[in-house]
Amino acid sequence: MRFSISKEQLDFYQKHGFLELCGGISPEELAKINVAVESEITRRAKEKGLSFRGLGEEGHWNFGHDLWRTNSEIARVVCKVSFAQIGSTLWGERFLRLGNDQFIQEQSIDHKTLLELSSYQELVGGMALCLRTDIENEIKEPKEESLYLQAAEAGSMIFFSPTVPLHFLPSSGRYLLVTYCPKKTVYISRDSSPNNHKLKQQGYSFGDRLRDPMNPTLLRE
Secondary structure (H helix, E strand, O other): OOOOOOHHHHHHHHHHOEEEEOOOOOHHHHHHHHHHHHHHHHHHHHOOOOOHHHOHHHHHHHHOEOHHHHOHHHHHHHOOHHHHHHHHHHHOOOOEEEEEEEEEEOOOEEEEOOOOOOOEOOOOEEEEEEEEOOOOOOOOOOOOOOEEOOOOOOOOEEEEOOOOOEEEOOOOOEEEEEEEEOOOOEEOOOOOOOOOOHHHHHOOOOOOEOOOOOOOEEEOO
């Protein structure tokens, strides 16, 4: 599925720093990715003697980082070129490298930017794919230029700037967050990042540039 961004949508993104697009994936794909995400986190948690439903906020974040690396179904969605092409249009970047994915459920993210949550020197932008909504939770209006991660429907994609403060309530639903980097991205230590040391598991050290295939190129100049 290929999306075309209208001038009105581009103007909205440039003004507000985010844009929601409905119908990012088909209902069949949505069902598959939900199963894949829960199965992969369950597998990782089981190795530590834990269960998915008992993980809580910290566990979902820790076990839900970089799921694409160990699950082909998740990798197929996270590495979709069509998603990167939408981001390229919104961010004005012709080269995009995958940063990471991050499962979000029951997290309380209060006015932190995507950049503050990462250990990358630079980010181009992010995309939050809504896997499940909380229909009982009223959608709130952004306050103080913050972005409430509350999609209108499951399967929607919210593209946003790395410098827009995010606000995510524990009851906001279930999301798969994907980050996109520029060509020459450096892995750095950032105290505000919950994933500060995660890339060391992939053989990186602070100061290293991200490289293929560990952080694959999705779009080339």
